[in-house]
Amino acid sequence: MNLHRIELIRLGLATVVAVAVLSGTADARTRSGSTSTTTTSTTSGGGMGGGGMGGGMLGGGGVDVLNVANGVTVVVQQINKTMSDGRNVAFWVFCAQGGGNCRLGGPTLELGVGQQSNLSLNMMMAPQENPPYQGHTIHPHGLDVPQSEDGVPETGASVLGDNYRFTVDSRYVGSHMYHCHVHTVKHLEMGMYAAFIVKAVDGSGNFLNVINQGGPSYNYEWNMVLSSVDPAYHTAVGDSTVFADYNPRYFLINGSEGLSTSAPAETVTAAPSANVAIRLVGIHSVNGTFEIKDAAGSSKSFTVHNKDGFKLPSPQTVTKLDISPGQTADVMVTLPSTTGSWYPRVTYKNLRNGGAYTNGTVYTRLNF
Incomplete structure (x- = not known):
């Protein structure tokens, strides 16, 4: 099927929107x-060793x-x-x-x-x-x-x-x-x-261990699958009118809620100075914004290398990245040489007004 086919996916409004799938x-x-x-990971509190600087899988929800x-x-x-x-x-x-x-x-x-x-x-x-x-x-x-x-x-x-x-x-x-x-x-x-x-x-x-063909190498790879849950959809069947609207109650990264930095969806550990590739897979049915903050709440920059599975003409260094339903992005961050913790997170946003949902920020923790 043509790469630029139009595929119908639900975006959470009271309609079905045609979205051009780029990859x-x-x-x-x-x-x-x-x-x-x-892979193994924790869903709250504890950590997972990432191996040496030779590379390793981080997190991923234990799949x-x-x-x-x-x-x-x-x-x-x-x-x-x-x-x-x-x-x-x-x-x-x-x-x-x-x-x-x-x-x-x-x-x-x-x-x-x-x-x-x-x-x-x-x-x-x-x-x-x-x-x-x-x-x-x-x-x-x-x-x-x-x-x-x-x-x-x-x-x-x-x-x-x-x-x-x-x-x-x-x-x-x-x-x-x-x-x-x-x-x-x-x-x-x-x-x-x-x-x-x-x-x-x-x-x-x-x-x-490269983020795209001919691209930079990484020491660790962390897959983040973003999703949202409207429990009414889980009991509705057939052509129920429930499917005409979307009201999510739960927001997940790798299948887990992470309601605070002290109870993250996932905690992983990598070596200081390592290059970490984070793969954002947007299967959520609302909008979302990815960012990384340190323990003091200061934003940390990261570099976007791929969007929708394709290499960008030029990498983009940013502190926030919007991920829409059906989109993916591959980003990379270099960790400090000293030990510490950063808190990658996704804030899920209402498609109607752009506001963050209640309990809509899902936190993870990256120790180094």
């Missing part, structure tokens, strides 16, 4: 033969990291999460078949430039809606793949399970996403999404 996380350690790596060139099968399962106010919300999530690590955010998929994906969706025992919205697909959002591999039912994709085979070139090195494209207004909200990262490779096919 659409990976273990920073070099891996060419491994199939899966599980599996799967190299789809090696052959990956995912299934769909229902999980339940207790939110900060005590409410229990049901989600449908992708998870690796037989792996047992089913988390909101789904497994991160990686694919090297020029390597062929071998990704299968097994629908056995999958939770689903009644007709005409039964079944699921995998849509590689932002990647220009053959229509037969695009996971869009309206253009012929099977909703009863499928195998997705495609390759991508060096233009796509960076962050993308994948999600179910059946009754997207419902299934995306239910949690059927995750990060899809295209990696540069060396002559032997090993992944390289």
